[in-house]
């Protein structure tokens with residue numbers, strides 16, 4: 001929507017003096033502001049340019065909102081009534097002091113009037129509880145770029161803390177946690193705290209996530225403002241993720257139940273009555289098979305691998321982050337590989353394990369997981385003992401367009417994050433809407449997917465969010481799991497002794513050290529439960545009829561996960577707006 005553009009192309013004086021580079025440096029520098037976004041996901045660096053970008057986009061948007069408001073209104077009396085600004089994560093939270101600044105400095109309102117308007121205008125959506133992703137700005141960076149805003153933030157905090165002392169607690173340890181400015185010598189501005197204090201509503205993006213926000217991340221804020229915290233579970237659009245991505249399945253649905261589900265996904269439950277219909281079931285299977293053939297064609301264009309379309313298409317596509325535990329999936333692959341090597345004649349359900357996803361540019365540990373996947377793939381795919389029982393594929397350049405091609409061809413959806421860390425997930429919903437069954441932890445929206453599809457139509461494993469906290473507080477020792485589980489030990493030893501990387505000795509040493517000494521994301525603790533559940537998946541897959549029935553029931557019970565439902569909840573619970581009828585010619 002907004003782009004930074006220099007008003008002066010170059011400094012003519014510099015140019016005339018022969019300073020050709022300097023003559024365009026200022027133009028270049030100013031236009032850098034909107035050139036690239038930081039590609040980090042669930043990690044923030046306190047970089048000056050990022051704060052500049054945030055302020056640039058926020059300022060442009062607020063100016064535009066106020067310009068439009070002033071066309072119809074001559075005072076700010078109705079501003080909060082007519083305007084709601086939904087803060088999508090903490091990235092635009094500088095909008096709170098910016099609106100205060102505009103109302104006080106430019107529009108001459110009193111502090112109290114300006115605060116009354118501001119705190120009734122903003123609502124904040126939290127998207128993660130991963131600590132490295134919670135934005136904090138050093139006071140120094142903030143005061144260099146936005147000294148007036150910092151002054152306003154200090155005053156917001158002074159009044160807030162005073163109120164807390166009067167009405168809530170005098171416990172300085174609690175007050176320090178609530179404060180918008182973190183104490184100590186190295187003072188920092190906590191953007192989430194500012195967002196909560198400055199907004200009239202705060203929401204999480206799945207039921208479990210909202211509970212964790214209330215109970216674990218912001219318990220004192222929740223006591224001070226008990227009605228402020230609400231849940232709006234995320235959703236996905238059936239237009240992109242069914243109609244566009246999966247035309248074959250969409251056509252079958254249209255033939256049986258019409259097209260109403262496209263605009264009202266609650267209608268999709270009508271296909272539930274066909275679960276026992278032989279012709280419908282066979283068409284369903286044929287569509288999945290054809291989608292798998294199309295994906296095989298795409299894969300074989302880039303990789304010299306022969307893929308068996310009868311194999312389970314077992315798929316994990318998402319950003320690479322340690323908490324998402326792609327490495328646990330790799331442990332399963334090596335487990336299967338070891339079974340084959342132990343007995344090359346073993347009968348097993350063939351699997352094709354597909355990964356795609358990007359790691360943040362400087363996230364070394366996540367990049368090493370990608371490296372390990374490709375190393376394991378090299379060994380597994382070229383071992384004659386393996387044949388077509390097991391294949392591993394890593395597809396580069398993950399994007400929405402690639403996701404649209406992979407998801408309709410998937411049988412199994414890997415949603416295996418450490419419980420308590422995936423705020424919602426939306427990949428989980430896209431897969432289920434396309435008839436893939438989920439193997440997953442009780443995390444994010446997986447919990448609600450299970451509630452909708454029924455326990456018998458999803459494969460749940462692993463520690464619960466509360467059990468994760470308990471295990472860690474009791475002193476988790478990964479070595480105990482390593483010593484007690486010979487299969488797990490074998491896998492870790494293989495990686496540690498360079499089995500998959502004979503030409504690149506030692507490259508996984510850091511990974512192994514991290515696992516053996518800390519295993520922050522509890523891979524060892526969840527390993528056996530994951531393997532047992534994967535074995536259950538394979539067993540169910542051999543009963544094609546039962547599998548297809550579960551697949552149909554997953555799709556039939558996805559109504560809740562339409563983004564239309566999410567948007568409607570924002571409209572009703574937060575924005576207090578009603579639908580408007582649009583008259584088209």
Ligand SMILES: *Cc1c(COP(=O)(O)O)cnc(C)c1O
Pocket residue numbers: 317318319398399400401403424425426427428430
């Ligand atoms: C849906 C989607 C995501 C989110 O996936 P999760 O599994 O929920 O993390 C990320 N990237 C792309 C390209 C997507 O389409």
